[in-house]
C-alpha cells in the first residue's frame with residue numbers, strides 16, 4: 001500500500017463482529033456448521049404490514065427524493081407515541097427525538113458531539129465494543145468500569161466516586177444489559193442520573209433490548225430531572241426484527257439532540273422515506289406483537305437453559 005492511512009487507525013482494529021463474522025464464513029465454507037450466538041440479529045420477519053408499507057411507498061415516485069436530516073415528522077411523532085405508550089415518557093417529537101440508522105450510529109454521533117481529545121469516557125466491562133472504539137477514534141480516554149455479578153451487573157458508583165472524576169465527560173450504560181442480561185430498576189436509573197448531576201457527566205443509556213424478555217419497559221428518561229444529564233438510544237433492530245433496516249433513535253433534551261444533529265447532518269442525509277413510513281407502521285403494532293416475540297424467545301431461552309444444565313454451566317436466570 002502506497003498511501004499511509006491516518007494515525008487514528010492505529011488505535012482501533014476492524015470491528016470485533018466484522019472480524020468474527022469473517023471467521024464464521026470461512027469455517028462454514030469448510031463445511032463446519034457454526035451456531036452463531038455472538039450477535040443479537042433476529043431471525044424472524046417484521047410485523048405484518050411493515051414490508052407492505054415499504055413496498056407500496058417505494059412505488060410512489062414522490063418518495064425518492066432527499067429527506068429531512070432530522071427524519072420525517074411522522075416518524076418522530078411515532079417514536080414519541082411509542083415512548084409514551086410503553087415507557088410513560090413524554091417527549092416532544094419535534095425537538096426531543098432524532099431518528100437514527102440504529103443505535104450504533106448514535107454512539108458515534110453522540111461521542112463526536114460531546115467528547116474532546118483527552119477527555120475521559122466511562123465504559124462498561126464487559127460491554128458493547130463500539131463505546132470504546134469510537135472514543136479511541138476521537139482521541140478520548142477510555143476508562144472501563146467493571147460490571148460484577150456480586151453487584152447484580154451494575155456499576156459500583158460508590159467505588160467510582162472515590163476516584164477522580166473531574167476529567168470524565170460521558171458514561172455509557174446499557175440496560176437491559178448486553179452481554180449479562182441484567183435488567184435495570186427505577187432505583188438504579190435514579191442513582192445513575194444523580195451521579196450524572198453530581199459530577200456533571202452525560203449518562204447515555206443504550207436501550208435496544210428494552211422489549212426483549214423484560215416484562216416491563218424501563219427508560220432512564222423516566223427519572224425526574226434525567227433530561228438535563230441523560231440521553232437514551234433505542235432501536236427497532238431487536239424489538240421489531242428490523243436489524244438490517246437500520247432504524248433507531250436518540251431521545252433527550254432538545255439542546256443535546258440539536259448538538260447531535262449538528263454532527264449527523266454533516267455526515268449523512270435523511271433515510272429513505274418508505275423505510276421511515278414502514279418504521280411508523282412497526283411502531284404502531286399492538287402489544288400482542290411484543291408478547292408473541294417474547295413467547296418465541298422465552299421458549300428458546302428454556303431450551304438454552306436446558307442445554308446449559310446438560311453441560312453443567314452456571315447462568316443467571
Ligand SMILES: Cc1ncc(COP(=O)(O)O)c(C=O)c1O
Nearest residue numbers: 040102103104128178235237248
Ligand atoms: C448493546 C448494544 N448496543 C447497540 C447495538 C446496535 O444496535 P442497532 O442495530 O440499533 O445499531 C447492539 C447490537 O447488537 C447492542 O447489543
